[in-house]
Amino acid sequence: MTTTFFLVRHAAHGHLDRTLCGRMPGIRLGEEGRAQARALAARLKSERLDAVYASPLERAQETGEPIAAAAGVPMRVLPALNEIDFGAWSGCSFEELHADPRWTLWNTARHVTRPPGGETILEAQARAVGALEELRASHGEARIALVSHADLIKLVLAFALGLAPDALGRFEVSPASISAVVLGEWGAKVESINERVSA
Template sequence: MTTTFFLVRHAAHDRIGRILCGRMPGVTLGREGRAQAVMVAERLAGEGLAAIHASPRERAQETAAPLAARAGLTVETLPALDEIDFGAWTGTSFDDLNGDPTWAGWNQARHVTRPPGGETALDAQARVLRGLEDLHARHGDARLALVSHAEVIKLVIAHALGLGADATHRFEIGPASVSVLVLGAWGAKVESLNERAFLGSHA
């Protein structure tokens, strides 16, 4: 019994690369992001999706909406797919964070560094992996789309590849990208990484 997960990073918003948005409210897709979301829906249109699950964040829900409409499904909100809880860093510019020694520690050792009032990378990884295991048990042999966030998807991929939580900087998960993970009783394998369904992108 294998479950195929299409791991979709939310499409672009106007704060990408400038602000650590985390779980801050009101972060919605820009014009480019809305176009990207439609292209993701086209990319996955023929995949026979049984369900679509998304993080509670607005940008993830907005990315999932065209996909659900195209597939004739509803978007199911799944808290396990939520962005990492960055605590007091939420909404802070990267320029400001670069002077914070704890931020430097996070980027060097995410498995043990906790954002002020937030969660470690290992906390987030355990949360999302439990969510995938629950979906595997619930859906069995099925193909599911999961709309989440870059760091969360990276933690899933890193686990499947046998990499530590501090190795996620070694590969990219771009806005509106699709990565494919297959989960079975034998373990997990990565079938594709960071597919882009459009020309031009934000970093």
């Protein structure tokens, strides 16, 4: 018995590449992002999803809602899919962060550093992978879309690939992309990474 997870990064918003949004409230999809969400829904409809879960953040829920509607299932919010807690860094511009030596350390050795007032990368990975295992146990043989955030998706992929968390910079998870992971009693395997869906 296996469970297939489609790991969907939320669609585009106006702060991409400028601000470390983290868990800031009120970050919503723009026009481009809404078009991407519709394209994701059309792409995933053929997968015959059994369930759709999304992070508590607005940008993830706004991406997940059309996916769930196209699949004919409710969209449920799953707190374990939330963005990494970046603590005091949330809402900072990347320009500000590059002047902070703690940011340099975080990007050099994430497995042994913690954002100020936030969570470690290993804590985030444990909650994400734990959530997938719980969903596998509760849903069994199923196909499930999980709408989350880039680094959290990368952490799940790193787990399935047997990579250290510091390897996250070696692969890309773009906005409005799909990566697929299969979990079974035997462990985990990656089926695809960063399938980009055009609006």
